Amino acid sequence: MGYICDFCGEQRSVVHCRSDAASLCLSCDRNVHSANALSRRHSRTLLCERCNSQPAFVRCIEEKVSLCPNCDWIAHNGSAHKRQAVNCYSGCPSSAELSTIWPFFAEVPTVGDAACERVIGLMTINEDPPDGQGAQGKIDVQDASVAVAVASFHNVDKSTIWMGSSGIPHDSKLQNVEQPAGSTFTAPPKVCYSGSKGPTLCEEDTFYDSFNMDEVDLSIENYDELFGVGLGNPEKLFEDDDIDGLFGMDISGAESNCQDAHAVEGSSIGCVNATQPACSNAASADSIMSCKTEPNLCFARQGHSSLSFSGITGDSNAGDYQDCGASSMLLMGEPPWCPPCAENSLPSSSRSDAVMRYKEKKKTRKFEKKVRYASRKARADVRKRVKGRFVKAGDAYDYDPLSPTRSY
DNA sequence: TGGGTCGCGCTATCCACATCTTGTC
């Protein structure tokens, strides 16, 4: 992890790829992510220069250092350093384009080094993917926020860059975080993706301060509008026991901190938001969107926002929910980038209780199956069986759904 | 520390047949 490029093991790592969970030098970043159209889509950002293991989401202008949320919290808890959001990029941008994304690009360690300078100097945007999907590779329009970002990012319209927040919930304390000049980082609040509730998200300056998770819940009802795919029954993602289980697990700290224990059951979101702004602030529009392509990671990032988009890519049936990895991620503990706030210093007993409660609920959880043909189900329900198998009409059977007693 | 055993959870499979889909006339 960290200081040395995970790929070549020689150069100092500069960027972090979420999809690969790898820290790479610029050279390897380009090599790895120019391999194919899929790898080009990987969202990368600068590596935290403190811990050298987590993706940076903000840059302290005064200290000239890029920081992950955790290190930012440690470094700036109480200080008022001016900070600047660090945007993500995908594709293979040139050094000039990276400079456009990150005005501080030249200040990034090793970027100015001769070796890396050579590498990034070689970066061009002329290379089309071998599969002939060059156009697609150049403008990564994975989601609405990207489209908005690209549309407004007129200066680098030919690049493969897409920009947005790094997907990390923004610290409400980052009021002094500036957006790069010319950056489209202001796009997310303008992404009115949720119909009637859109204007709320369009309020730029007051977005993070006045954000109310209840509005998010309402907004997300319009899944189809958001992602253009059916989400089945979104409520299935948040069934009461699941919510209790997930929240009981993930925000056990918040549970303890909340004055009203009931909040944990249904509306712990707001509670977390109130008690732990750095971890749980509202999911920005683009970070929500980014979950479409990186569900697990984003879930982790959104974990404290209690937003699960595991079913976004299709039917949100129980199986999908089960397989989304959310539970296991939650069980793995707090995300490493989560600031060492009060929640992390909770007594372990509280957490273990939450774990036990979650496991109990998970045991009794019923995974409902989607029945396409009710008529077939009705018939199957009344058919006689032998050891679970259907039998021919008239044959002996050991199970008759219509009869309380077994026949043989 | 490695191997064996056990229990648990999950998934694939099986069955018959009404219903649905597709192709042909």
Add this chain to the structure above:
DNA sequence: CGGACAAGATGTGGATAGCGCGACC
């Protein structure tokens, strides 16, 4: 072009075998 017909495909639920994994010795 639309209706009739045939043939094949599909889906339905409960029981069970098989597999993977963790715990324990």
